[in-house]
Amino acid sequence: MDAITEKRAFSVNGFLMLLIVLVIFLLAGYLILNSMLISSIVLLIFGFISLGGFLVLQPNNSAVLILFGKYIGTIKDSGFWWVNPFAFKKKISLRIHNFNSEKIKVNDLHGNPIEIAAVIVWRVVDSARAIFDVQNYEQFVSIQSETAIRAVASQYSYDSNENDKMSLVGNQHEIAEELKKFTQSRLEIAGIEIIETRLSYLAYAPEIAQAMLRRQQAQAVVAARTKIVEGAVGMVDMALKALSEQHIVELDEEKKATMVNNLMVALVSEVQAQPVINAGSLY
Incomplete structure (x- = not known):
């Protein structure tokens, strides 16, 4: 044809x-x-x-x-x-239209069920193709837009990790541009121009939302602990160098280990350290 x-x-x-x-x-x-x-x-x-x-x-x-x-x-x-x-x-009508999709349940790149919705801004630029090449161009926009949303969402993970370059949460602008190109390729046959696309809703599906929230919280705790330990190690190293350079006290390897242990406990512990005054000999 x-x-x-x-x-x-x-x-x-x-x-x-x-x-x-x-x-x-x-x-x-x-x-x-x-x-x-x-x-x-x-x-x-x-x-x-x-x-x-x-x-x-x-x-x-x-x-x-x-x-x-x-x-x-x-x-x-x-x-x-x-x-x-x-x-x-x-x-x-050649006016600009908005298609606001319903929440669609789809599996992301790692198979996690998520709910996603998007807003598609479009208009007719070729009236003849919109009338003669498809049965109902408005319904065609709706179906093809939802298909494009599913296809794009399944290519990326919900949130990023070490193996993912892009994620739905962290790269929403790039994902929206990818969705725009993908949707345009599907609707071009109907004389439709896609002006803008953007994600309007994105969340884990209810059945795994709590589990994923706990995982995110655990990842946040691990990341925070890593930063704390890195900072504590730097502070301990700085303290030992300052004591040595300024000749405040001479410490053997055993005393250095004890001092490192005490400083690390004081700096890393979540509970505020309580000072203990040693009134006797250092040894």
């Missing part, structure tokens, strides 16, 4: 054609008064048929013209027009 390409339809200024039709009716009336019935009837028939060709088109709308089952062109310019009176006129 050959794809239909949009083309401009023949049209005449509606006000000019209205004046011509009025002249035709006036001429027909004059002929009736002069008993020229056949000519007047012909003019009246032509005048009444011409009335069916008037078309009012609002801004950001188009009219697809179909003559006896054949596409003859599209009118996109707003205003008052006259076209072929025998043509069927199918109006289509």
Whole structure:
């Protein structure tokens, strides 16, 4: 099947054609008064048929013209027009539309069930293809957009880890751009242009939400502990170097180990350290 390409339809200024039709009716009336019935009837028939060709088109709308089952062109310019009176006129909105998808349950890259929804901003740019190449272009947008959301969501993990370069949570802007390209490729056949896409909802599915929350909390605790230990080691190293360089006290290896142990406990412990005063010998 050959794809239909949009083309401009023949049209005449509606006000000019209205004046011509009025002249035709006036001429027909004059002929009736002069008993020229056949000519007047012909003019009246032509005048009444011409009335069916008037078309009012609002801004950001188009009219697809179909003559006896054949596409003859599209009118996109707003205003008052006259076209072929025998043509069927199918109006289509060229305004920007929003498709707000329902929450879709899908498995991410690692098989975890998640719920995701997105907003697709689109508009018709080719009226002929929107009418003739798909059955219902609005329903087509809905189905293909949801399919694109599922496909993109399954290619990435919900959150990032060491093996993932991108994630749904951490790279929402990049994911939205990927979704836009994927959706555009599916809707181009219908003469649809995707203006913008963005994720409107993203969460783990309820059945694993609590388990994943505990995992995230555990990861956060491990990350925090790692930072604390790294800082404590640096502080202990700095303390030992300062004592040695300033010759405040000479410590053998055993005393250094004891001091490191005490400092690490004081710095890493979640409970505030309680000082103990040694009134006796250092040894």
